[in-house]
Amino acid sequence: MVARKKHNEIIKAESKNLNFFYADGTQALKGINLPVYENKITALIGPSGCGKSTYLRSFNRMHDLYPGNRYEGEIILYPDNTNILEKKVDPIEVRMRISMVFQKPNPFPKSIYENVAYGLRVRGERNKRVLDDKVEEALKGASLWGEVSERLHDLAFNLSGGQQQRLCIARALATEPEIMLFDEPTSALDPIATVNIEELMSELKKKLSILIVTHNMQQAARISDYTAYMYLGELIEHDLTDKIFTNPSKKETEDYITGKFG
C-alpha cells in the first residue's frame, strides 16, 4: 500500500492522550490523539454521544464553566507549544485565541454592531474608528456586510436564522482567532443558509484553522480536508477526507459512512 503523504501539513494544534471526565464521573473522551492542521478544515463525525462536541468544547475550555469537569492529557497549541489545558493557563486567554460558533445561532439581544464589537470591547478596544473598521471587516469576512451595512444598529434578533449564524461567525471572527470551532453550525438552518455557511468556511480557512463537528456526513465530505471518526469517546480513524469517505482503513468507519450503523 502506498503511504499517502499527509504530514507535510503544518500542525496548528494537537491533542495528546486527551481524556475528559464530566462531573458525574462519566468518561466522555478516551485517549484522543488528533492533530488540527493549519489552514485546513478538520471535521469530527460520529453518532450522537460519541464525544465529538465534548472534544470540540475542550479547545476553548468551555467545560471549565461547569464545576467538577476534569481534563487529563494535553492540547498543545503551536507555534508557542502552550498546553491550553494546563491549570496555570487562564481559560480566558485560550478563548481569546480560539473562538467558537455554536449549534444554535446565539446572538446577544443587542444591535448587530454591538454583537460583532463585543469581543473587541472585552479586549479593551474603545477607539470608535478602530471598532467601526473591525466590525466592517468581520461582517465582510462573514459575507454579511452587504445585507446589514444599512442597519447596523438594528436588533440582531430581527435577522433570519442564517443571517444570525453568520453574525455569530462575524462575532467570532472579529477578534482574529487562530482557530475557529464550529459545533454543528448548520443543523438549525435551511439548505440555502447551509450552503452559504459552508462556502464561508472554505473561505475562512485561508486565514485560520477550523475544527468542525457535524452530524451531516455529506457536509463533512464537501468541506473538510481531514475527517476524524469518533465512537464512544474514542478516536476510531483520522485521515484525509477523501480517504475516509472512499477507502477507510477501519471496518467501523466504513459501516458508519455507508449507513450500516449509526
Add this chain to the structure above:
Amino acid sequence: MAVNQAKPIKDLGEVRKLIKEHKRNDFIFAAVGMFVIASLTITLVILFLDLFFDGYPRFGIDFFTSYPSRKAIQAGILSAWVGSSLVLLVTFLVAVPLGIAAGVYLEEYAKKNWLSDLIEINVSNLAGVPSIIYGLLALGLFVYSFDLGQSILTAGLTLALLMLPIVIVSTREAIRAIPVHIREAAFAVGATKWQVVLNHVIPYSYGGILTGVIIGMARAIGETAPVITIGALTFIAFLPPSPVGAEIPFVNFDWLESGFTVLPIQMFNWISRPQYEFHVNAAAVGAVIIILTAIMNGFAIKLRYNVRKKIKW
C-alpha cells in the same frame, strides 16, 4: 366512469365523541379558573370602591397638604405621605443594590454546596417571616444597639430587610431565565465573569429584577406592624428637614434622623378613633394606599412588557 371514493373511517363517530368529551374538560377548567379570578378581582374592586366612596368627601388638595388635626374635617395626610416617601427612598437605596448584588453573587459566583443551599433556604424563608418579627429585630438592632433612634433611617432599614428577600429571589429567578447558550456565547469571546455579569446578565434580567423591586416596594408601602414596633409617631404635625437645600452642598441628611409617620399608620390611627368623621379620613387614606400600590404594580407590568418585547430567546 366510477369515481373512486375514499372509504369512510368506521369509528369516526366515536372519535368525535371522544374529542367532545376531552373538550368538556377544557371547558370545566376554564370555568373554574374564570370563577376564581373573577371572585378575587371583584373582592378587590368592592373593597376599593367601598373605601373610595366612604372617603370620597375628603378627597381634595387640602387632604394632601394638611397635617393631622384634632378636627377630622381639617386633618390631612401631609406628614404621612412625605414620611412614606422618605422611608421608601431609604428602603429603595438600601435594598436594591444589596439585593441585586446578593442575587448575582448567589447565582453567578457562589460555589454550589451545602452552604449555598442553606443560604438559599434561608433567603426563601425570610420572604415568609411575619413582618412584626422584622420590627422586633429592628427595635433591638437599629434602635437600641446601633442607636439610630426612632427615625426615618431606622424605618427605611427595617423595610429594606423586609424587601431584601423579594429582590434577591426575583433577581435569581430573572438570571436563571437567561439561556445557557447566550451565557456561553459571552464567555466564548473571552469575557470574564464580571464582564458577563455587567454586560449581559444584569441587562438581560433587569425586567425581572425591576418587577421584584416594585413588588417589594409595594409591599413596603403598606407595612404597618414593623414601623409601629420601632416606634413611629402616630400624630405628627411637622415635616422632616428637607433633603434638598438651597445652600451648598444642596443636600443634607438631617431628615434621616427625624421622627416620622407613614400612610398605613395614619390610617390605623384614625380608624381607632371613636368619631365617625375620622373613619372617613381612614377610608380616604386606604384608597390612596391602594391606588399607589396599583400604580406601582402597573408600572412593573409595563416595564416587564417593554423588556420582553426587546428580548426573545
